[in-house]
Amino acid sequence: MRNIVTSAAFAAGLMATAASPAFAATELTMYYPIAVGGPLTNVIDGMIEGFEAEHPDVKVNAIYAGNYDDTRLRAVSALKSGDPAQLSVMFSIDVYDLIEQDLIVPFDDVVKTAEDKEWLKGFYPALMANGEVDGKTWGIPFQRSTIVMYYNKDMFREAGLDPEHAPATWEELVSAGKALAKDGKWGLMVPSTGYPYWMFQCFAIQNGKELMSKDGTETYFDDPAVVEALEFWRGLATDEKIMPEGTIEWGTLRQAFVQGQTAMMWHSTGNLSAVKREAKFDFGVAMLPKHKKPGSPTGGGNFYLFKNSSDEQKAASLALIKYMTAPERAAEWSIATGYVGVTPEAYETDALKSYAAEFPQAVVARDQLEVAIPEFSTYDTARVREGLNNAIQAALTGEKSPKEALEGAQAEATRLLRAFH
Numbered sequence: 181m182r183n184i185v186t187s188a189a190f191a192a193g194l195m196a197t198a199a200s201p202a203f204a205a206t207e208l209t210m211y212y213p214i215a216v217g218g219p220l221t222n223v224i225d226g227m228i229e230g231f232e233a234e235h236p237d238v239k240v241n242a243i244y245a246g247n248y249d250d251t252r253l254r255a256v257s258a259l260k261s262g263d264p265a266q267l268s269v270m271f272s273i274d275v276y277d278l279i280e281q282d283l284i285v286p287f288d289d290v291v292k293t294a295e296d297k298e299w300l301k302g303f304y305p306a307l308m309a310n311g312e313v314d315g316k317t318w319g320i321p322f323q324r325s326t327i328v329m330y331y332n333k334d335m336f337r338e339a340g341l342d343p344e345h346a347p348a349t350w351e352e353l354v355s356a357g358k359a360l361a362k363d364g365k366w367g368l369m370v371p372s373t374g375y376p377y378w379m380f381q382c383f384a385i386q387n388g389k390e391l392m393s394k395d396g397t398e399t400y401f402d403d404p405a406v407v408e409a410l411e412f413w414r415g416l417a418t419d420e421k422i423m424p425e426g427t428i429e430w431g432t433l434r435q436a437f438v439q440g441q442t443a444m445m446w447h448s449t450g451n452l453s454a455v456k457r458e459a460k461f462d463f464g465v466a467m468l469p470k471h472k473k474p475g476s477p478t479g480g481g482n483f484y485l486f487k488n489s490s491d492e493q494k495a496a497s498l499a500l501i502k503y504m505t506a507p508e509r510a511a512e513w514s515i516a517t518g519y520v521g522v523t524p525e526a527y528e529t530d531a532l533k534s535y536a537a538e539f540p541q542a543v544v545a546r547d548q549l550e551v552a553i554p555e556f557s558t559y560d561t562a563r564v565r566e567g568l569n570n571a572i573q574a575a576l577t578g579e580k581s582p583k584e585a586l587e588g589a590q591a592e593a594t595r596l597l598r599a600f601h
Contacts, residue, residue, distance in 0.1 A: 205239040206496045211255040211268035213323070213481060214244040223516045231503045238496045248274075248481065259283060259486060266489045267497040269481040272310035273557035273565075275318050276396045280559060284484045286316035290494050299502060302523050304546075309554040311482050313396075319482030320501055321522045322513075325448045326476045326545045326552050327382055329469070330455060333462040335360055335443040346466030347444075350386070350412065353469045357422030360443035367422035369442040370413065374430030376572040377556050377565050378479060379446060382468055383409035385475035385553050391568075396558040397600045401568060401590040402583075405472075410575050410582035412471075417576075426577050434458075448479060449545035452518025456539070465541035467548045476548055477555045480519065511535075520545050558593070559600040567592040 214220055221244055228240045245251040248271045255268045270278075278284045291297055303321055311319025333343035339359040347353040357367030370379055377391075384391055389405040392398065400406060417425040437445045438458040446468065455463065468476050483501045485494060503509065510526035513519060515535050521527055527536070527546065536543045558564045571589035575582040 205237055206492050207239045207241065208267065208493060208496055208500065209241045209243060209263075209265040210497075210500070211243050211245045211251050211258075211265060211270070213248045213251040213269060214246060220244075220517070223513060227504050227509055227512075228500075231500055234503070235496070235499060238499070240500060255486075256281070256283065259488065264489075265486055266493045267483060267485055267501070269322055269483055272319055272321070272324070272478070272480060272482040273555050273561055274484075275311055275313055275482070276557060276559045276561055278484060279313060279318060283487055284318055285487050285494070286318050287320060287485065287498070288316050290485060290498050296498070296502075302525065303505075304520070304522060304524065304549050306478055306549040306552040306554075307520070307522055310478065310557055319484055320505065321480075322483055322501075322505060323450070323481040323517075324520050324522055325450045325479045325518075326520065326548045327379065327446055327468060327479065328449050328452075328476070328544050328548065329444055329446055329466045330437055330451075331444045331464050331466065332437070332440065332442075333464050335365070335440070335461075339443075343462070343464065346464055347469045348466075349469050350471045353444075354416070354420050354422065357416070357420060357444070361422045365440065366424060366442040368416060368444045368446075369423060369428050369433055369436060370416075370446045371430040371433045372427045372573060372576050375479075376569045378477060380410065380413070380568070380572050381477040381553070381556055382446065382475070383413050385477070386468065386471045386473065387412070388472035390553055391556050392558050394554075396561075397597055399558060399564065399568075399590060399593040399597070401571070401586045401593065407583045407586055410572065410586060414576055414578075414582060418578075427573055449518050449520065450480065452541065452545075453516060454518070456518075456541075463541075465544045467544060467551075474548075474551045476552055478549070478552050479555050514542065518542070518545075520549070558597060560596045564593045564596055567596075
C-alpha cells in the first residue's frame with residue numbers, strides 16, 4: 181500500500197511539474213562583515229528582500245561573518261574548500277592579496293552595457309582609489325568611511341572654547357586639548373588598537389607624507405616626515421598631557437566619548453549614527469586638523485566578485501551590487517550607519533538632503549573626500565601592516581623610540597615587498 185501511495189504521489193508531482201514552466205533560481209552566497217558602528221543586518225536584509233522582489237529569478241544568501249578580518253578568512257577558506265561563494269564585502273585594502281591569490285575578477289570583465297560602464301564611473305574617485313589596480317576596477321565601494329573628529333560641544337563651552345569651531349590645525353588641537361584636559365577628563369583620544377596603521381596615516385598625511393606607493397610595492401615608514409608624525413602622536417600624551425599614555429582601545433573609545441571621558445576623539449564616521457543615538461550632550465563632527473596639509477585616509481569595505489562563479493552568477497552579483505549602491509539605498513545606508521554615501525547622486529536624494537539639513541554632521545566625512553587618500557594597502561599587506569602596527573604601539577608605549585620602531589618596520593616591509601618589484 182505504501183508503494184502505491186508513493187507512486188501515486190510521484191506521478192502527481194510529475195504531472196504538476198509538466199503543467200508548470202521550469203524554474204531554477206540563480207543562487208548567490210554573499211559574505212558580509214557585521215562589525216560596524218550602526219545598525220546593519222536589518223538594513224542589509226531589507227535591501228536583499230527588495231532586490232529579490234525585483235529579481236524573482238535570484239536568491240541571495242547573506243552570511244554575516246564577523247569583522248573584516250573574520251569575513252576575509254571565512255570567505256577565502258570557503259572558496260578554497262570548494263564551498264560556493266559569488267561575492268563579498270571585504271576590506272578595500274584586501275585587493276592586492278585577493279588578486280595575488282587569483283580569487284577575484286575585475287568588474288571591467290563583467291560589465292557589458294554602456295549603462296554599466298557609466299555606472300562604474302559614478303562613484304567618488306577617492307573611494308575608488310583602493311579598488312583600482314593596473315588600470316582595472318577590482319572593488320566597488322559600499323561600506324566606506326573617512327576618519328573624522330567628534331567633539332563634545334558642552335565641554336567646549338565649559339572650557340571657554342567656541343563650540344562651533346573645532347581645532348583646524350595641530351597647534352589648535354594641542355591648545356584646545358590643554359583647555360579641555362581637566363577634572364580627570366582628557367582633551368583627546370585617538371585609538372591605537374584595532375587599526376593603528378589607519379590612524380597613523382592621518383598624522384603622516386597631515387605632515388605631508390603618504391606611507392606607501394600607489395602600486396603597493398614600496399613603503400616609506402622611515403621617512404623623516406613619517407617619524408615626526410609618530411613623535412607628534414606620542415607627544416600628545418607624554419609632552420602635552422592631553423591624551424592618556426600607552427594604547428587606547430578602538431572598541432571602547434566610542435563609549436568613552438559618549439560617557440564624557442574625553443572631549444574629542446578621532447574615529448570612523450561609521451560610528452556616527454551610534455554616537456547620535458547614545459550621546460546625551462551636544463556634539464559636533466569636524467574634518468581632522470591639518471599641519472602641512474589636511475587629510476584622512478578612506479576606510480571600510482568594497483564589493484568583490486569571486487572568480488569561480490558562472491556567468492549567470494556574475495551577472496546576478498553585478499545586478500545585486502548595482503541595486504545596493506543605487507542612490508536611494510546608498511542614502512538609506514548612510515543615514516542608518518554614518519558611512520559615506522558612495523556616489524554624489526546619493527546626496528541628491530530627498531532622504532539624504534533632508535537628513536543633512538537637520539543633522540549637518542552627516543556630510544563631514546563626504547566633504548573630507550576632497551582631501552582623502554587611499555587606505556594603507558600593499559602586496560603581502562597583512563604582514564606589512566602587522567609590522568607597522570607593532571611599531572606604532574611600541575612607540576606609543578615607550579618600548580622604542582618612534583625612529584627606532586619605524587626603521588625596524590621599514591626594514592621588514594622592504595624584505596617582504598622585494599618579490600613584488
